[in-house]
Amino acid sequence: MKKKAFTTKRIAYIALFTAFAMILSYVESLIPIYFGAPGIKLGLANFFLLLLVRYKRNLDAVIVNVLRIALGGFLFGNLYSILFSLAGGMFSLGIMILFEKFRFHVLCVSIAGAVSHNIAQVFVAYLVMESFGIWYYLPVLLLAGVITGLAIGVLNKSLKPHLDLFFR
Amino acid sequence: MKKNRRDILFIVILIVLIVSLFLVRKCIYNSEEQNVEITQDGVILYVLSINENQTITLDNEFGYNVIQIKDGKVYMETSDCNGQDCIRQGRIDREGASVICLPHKLMISVRGGNNAHIDSMAK
Numbered sequence: 001m002k003k004k005a006f007t008t009k010r011i012a013y014i015a016l017f018t019a020f021a022m023i024l025s026y027v028e029s030l031i032p033i034y035f036g037a038p039g040i041k042l043g044l045a046n047f048f049l050l051l052l053v054r055y056k057r058n059l060d061a062v063i064v065n066v067l068r069i070a071l072g073g074f075l076f077g078n079l080y081s082i083l084f085s086l087a088g089g090m091f092s093l094g095i096m097i098l099f100e101k102f103r104f105h106v107l108c109v110s111i112a113g114a115v116s117h118n119i120a121q122v123f124v125a126y127l128v129m130e131s132f133g134i135w136y137y138l139p140v141l142l143l144a145g146v147i148t149g150l151a152i153g154v155l156n157k158s159l160k161p162h163l164d165l166f167f168r
Numbered sequence: 169m170k171k172n173r174r175d176i177l178f179i180v181i182l183i184v185l186i187v188s189l190f191l192v193r194k195c196i197y198n199s200e201e202q203n204v205e206i207t208q209d210g211v212i213l214y215v216l217s218i219n220e221n222q223t224i225t226l227d228n229e230f231g232y233n234v235i236q237i238k239d240g241k242v243y244m245e246t247s248d249c250n251g252q253d254c255i256r257q258g259r260i261d262r263e264g265a266s267v268i269c270l271p272h273k274l275m276i277s278v279r280g281g282n283n284a285h286i287d288s289m290a291k
Contacts, residue, residue: 105175115182139189146182 013166014060014067017052021045021068026076037137040144043114043152046092050110050156053096055167061097065089080128087124092117106160110153115145202263202280204242206235209273218242218261218278230272242276244269 024044033040045068052061069089073082095116099109118141125134206214208230216222216237223245224235233254234246241259244267254269263280 102174104178105172108175108178111182112178136193139186139193142182142186142189146186 010060014063017048017060017064018067018071021048021064022072022075025068025072029076037140037144040141040148042148043117046110046113046117046149047152047155049093050096050106050113050152051160051163053093053100053109054106054156054160056100057167058097061093062090065093083128084121084124088117088121091120106157107150107153110156111146111149114149114152115142118142118145202261202278204237205275205277205279207275207277215279226274230274233269233272233274235276242278243267244276247272 022045024047025041028041028044031041049061049065052058052064066086069082069085073079073085077085092113096109096113099112104112119138122134122138122141126132202218204214204216204218205212206216206224206226208226208228213226214224216224218237218240221238222236224237226233226235232246232248233244236243236245241261243259244254244257247254247269249269249271251271254267254274257267260267260276260278263278266275266277268275
């Protein structure tokens with residue numbers, strides 16, 4: 001990997017992915033799904049991060065993640081939501097990079113990302129609220145993470161061949 | 169293949185973790201008390217435990233209602249209102265759920281224990 005420089009193409013797709021991820025996570029937050037716990041969503045933003053991780057563009061994935069959380073948070077959320085998202089997002093990204101490095105299957109990488117995201121968010125919620133009641137949601141959130149992670153993984157698996165040309 | 173085995177191991181561990189967490193959760197949180205609150209015209213008439221089977225009969229100027237608490241669930245059994253919507257709303261047991269009989273200004277709702285305000289925060 002000697003592509004250290006920020007080429008025009010690289011800047012372009014970072015911007016594109018940030019915009020996609022940001023608006024998708026906003027649209028998702030408007031759709032309420034009640035499935036035993038509040039705040040369950042598909043995590044479509046994760047699709048782009050997973051894609052970058054799979055192309056071994058880890059730094060780009062981190063940049064996209066931080067940008068989307070910061071910009072999305074200031075536009076649509078508040079400081080708390082940025083804190084929550086940042087903890088969940090960065091932890092999940094780290095886990096995904098690790099899983100990718102150890103050559104796990106795409107679906108496993110995706111599921112690990114989704115599940116670790118939920119674990120981190122529950123942990124931060126616990127630290128902020130100092131209430132044990134929050135752990136009540138953990139099993140449901142883990143299950144939801146497996147399902148949404150599976151969905152994103154399948155999406156990624158089927159779409160990646162069409163994007164290979166772009167990321168050569 | 170070695171790669172394949174690792175994936176399967178990960179999935180199995182995850183499933184075991186989730187199942188065990190569900191079991192642990194059931195053990196820990198089952199003891200938590202949930203109450204049934206019956207309100208008519210904004211006045212709280214009864215606060216009852218959801219775990220005790222009983223029948224409440226209300227016969228007053230608003231109308232006639234029979235409310236059943238059975239096996240940890242609450243439902244409206246009989247009502248002499250026009251719509252019968254309250255009966256169709258079914259059995260409730262989840263915290264925050266409610267059965268409402270609008271013509272009789274009657275509301276049955278389930279109130280939880282101490283973690284009632286988490287929903288609004290954990291988004």
